[in-house]
Amino acid sequence: MHGLKPSRRFLLCAACFAVLLLFACHSGSSAAPATPPPSTDTVAPSVPxxxxxxxxxxxxxxxxxxxxxxxxxxxxxxxxxxxxxxxxxxxxxxxxxxxxxxxxxxxxxxxxxxxxxxxxxxxxxxxxTSAPPPPGSGHTYYVDPSGDDANDGSAAHPFRTLQHAADVVTQVAVAGGLTVKVGNITSARVSGPETVIVRAGSYAGFQLNWDTPVAGSASAPITFQADPGAVITSRNGKTADGIDLEPGSAYVTISGFTIINGGTISRAGIRVCNSDHVSLLDNVSGNHGTWGIFTSHADNLLIQGNETYGSVLQHGIYVSNACVNPTVRANRSHDNAGCGLHFNGDSSQDDATFVNWNTGLITGALVENNTLFNNGTAGGSAINMDGVQNATVRNNLLYNNHASGIAMFRIDGAQGPKNNAIYHNTIDMAANGRWAIRLDQLAGTVTLRNNILYHRNSGRGGIDFTAAADVALTDSDYNLFGGGGPAVTPDDATGLTLAQWQAQGKDAHSLTGTLPALFINGSGASGADYHLAPGSPAIDKGQTLPSVTQDLEGKARPAGTASDIGVYEYGT
Missing domain, CATH: 2.60.40.10 (Immunoglobulins)
Incomplete structure (x- = not known):
């Protein structure tokens, strides 16, 4: 009883006394009838x-x-x-x-x-429900190192910090009274375009949606646009990232920033979670503790024109957890410990409250026109895909990567690869690299066409399959193999030359080539030039594909009688 408040002690003692009194009254009178239970209520209320x-x-x-x-x-x-x-x-x-x-x-x-x-x-x-209100006129705010957060954010009187500008956008959205569902999240929605222009200078990072989810729309997007010379060198005030978009973002664009780790960004340069229609455009993100760009459950994502490099622990760009229709286009990702680009459906992170985020799969990915080099020193393919289906991987240049080139498999994803297409990629593996393409635990067809697969490691080769079931589900042809190792390992062990592989009825129109004959400069070093050399065996030897009408540089395919093999079309 020690420690009870006096009033609580009195109530407890009174209750004990009542129990003792009841016991005394009933002791010795076993014939006393029990009190009948109350009757069960089966009558329903009236209808509202x-x-x-x-x-x-x-x-x-x-x-x-x-x-x-x-x-x-x-x-x-x-x-x-x-x-x-x-x-x-x-x-x-x-x-x-x-x-x-x-x-x-x-x-x-x-x-x-x-x-x-x-x-x-x-x-x-x-x-x-009522028709949506017409788009508002929106606002444009300015941020400058010489500004003051007490200012009105105009061009003449800019804010000082990125975080204050983000907070003002949040306040505008909340004051407008509009909301929108982003997945399973209700976000305040701006009524007109909200734009933040960031002038040259050094800044701390910022986060959006920490306390209040905020979203734009197709007609009223939220844009953070950095001028040349605008550099983020330290983390935001809430997370270990430079720029952090917490759950609930929609129609938000982050464009033109340089985010360089000055010592406090131990996670990602840019991080995006539980979102729809977020665009990351033309940013540079380097030397971060874990990732250059990281996303989770990001539907209709666009990552385009960025450069990521120097990720200490993991990947340049990491698209994680179940989502639909991500596009990763025209990025340069290099010198990362892990993958250049990593995709992972990861069913352990499924969100049961929203259908797109509860599949353990990334579906509908488009991965095109990326240049990836010198990744994977700690392991991880240049393009790594776990639990990815209905994806197209085309016109990507991969060289001097130290794990594999393109890997499609299942470890964390709910299912293996299915309905994926690998078209017109040029892959030149490092001397200590693994396979140019590796396929494991396929759940459906994977199609390979018009790829250059060069391998410098005599113990590894062009295409590696884990099992016969993976071979049966792969449709491969019109590829060009080169290098010192086997062209194909159909069971993760037995190396076959292209002729031996073709004798089994595979890759009937594929061929071989050497580096000097293939490229202007296929050195794999910083000065390499993977444009096709005059007379290259890749010229006019591909299958013309209606879905690939341009090369890596936007030149029309085909320039000759048929499409060229690899990322570049010759002579256009």
């Missing part, structure tokens, strides 16, 4: 009446109804949208939020009592 919508907007509906009656007492109400239980209310009103504009929704309500009896549902009420 008068369901109506006092008001609604573009993204929410208010509901109200008249109270039900019950023989014991109504304890609350269940609100349904369509056939699904939407929520519960203790009173006779409810507000449904995060809705789509100009959309009709159907609602019903039933009453419940303490015994768990539910009334019948009320007659359905249909409500159509």
């Amino acid at each position: 009446g008068g369901l109506t919508s006092p008001s609604h907007s573009a993204n929410q509906v208010q509901l109200a109804w008249t109270a039900s009656t019950d023989n014991v007492g109504v304890t609350g109400y269940k609100v349904y949208r369509g056939v699904a239980l939407l929520g519960q209310a203790s009173g006779t009103a409810y507000t449904d939020t995060g809705l789509q504009a100009s959309t009709t929704y159907s609602y019903q309500v039933c009453a419940t009592d303490a015994a768990g009896n539910d009334s019948a549902k009320s007659p359905a009420l249909s409500v159509t």
Whole structure:
């Protein structure tokens, strides 16, 4: 009893006394009848009446109804949208939020009592949300090292910090009263374009959505645009990243920043989580503790024109966890300990509250026109794909990478590769590298066409399969093999020359070539030039593909009688 407050001690003692008194009264009178249990309540409340919508907007509906009656007492109400239980209310009103504009929704309500009896549902009420308001004029803010966060953010009176500019955008979104669903997250949505122009100078990083999720739209995006010379050298105030977009971002663009680790960015230069239509354009992100660019559950992602390098622990660009339709285009990723580009569906990180993020798969990826070199000293392919399906990998130049070139497999993903296409890539492996292409645990067809696969390691080769089942699911032809190792290892062990492989009915139109004959300068060093040499055996030897009409530099394919093999088209 020590430590109890006096009032609590008195109540406990009084309760004990009552129990003792009850025991004394009943001791020795075993014939006393037991008190019968109360009868079970089986009567349901009456049906709620008068369901109506006092008001609604573009993204929410208010509901109200008249109270039900019950023989014991109504304890609350269940609100349904369509056939699904939407929520519960203790009173006779409810507000449904995060809705789509100009959309009709159907609602019903039933009453419940303490015994768990539910009334019948009320007659359905249909409500159509309002049309979205016209886009606002939006705002443009400026940030300058000579500015002051007490300023109004105009060109003449800029803010000082990136974080303050991000906070102002958040305040504008909240004040507008609009919301939008981003996956399973309700975000405040800006009504007009919000743009932050960052002038040259040195800055700390920033984060968006830490306390309040904020989103743009196709007609009213949020843009952070850096002028040349705008450099982030230290982490933001919340996470170990330079720029961090927390869950709920949509139609946000990060463009033109240089993010160089000055000693405090132990995670990513740019990090994006649980988002839709985020674009990372023309940024430079280097020497960070873990990743140059990291994303998680990022639907309709665009990573284009960036340079990532020097990631100490892992990858240049890492697209992680289940998502749909990421595009990774025209980036340079080099000198990273791990992969140049890593994709991982990782079913252990699935989010059961939203269908796109609950598959353990990355689907619909487009990976094109990237240049990746000198990656993988700690392991990890130049392009690594775990649990990736319905992907296209085309026109990528890979050289001097130290693990594999392109690897498709299943370790963390829910399933293996399926319906993937590997077209028109040039892969020149380092002397200590592994296979140009490695395929493992396929779940469906993978198609290889018009790739140059050069391997300098005599113990490794052009294409490696883990098992016969992977060979059976691969459609490979019109490729060019070169180097000192085997062209193909069909079982992860037995090396075959191209002639031996073709004798099994594989790669019927594929051929071989040497470095001097293939390229202007295939040295694998910094001055390498992988344009095709005059008379190259790759010229006009590919299969012309309707889905690949340009080369790495945007030149038309084919320039001759058929498409050239590799990333470059000769003579255009």
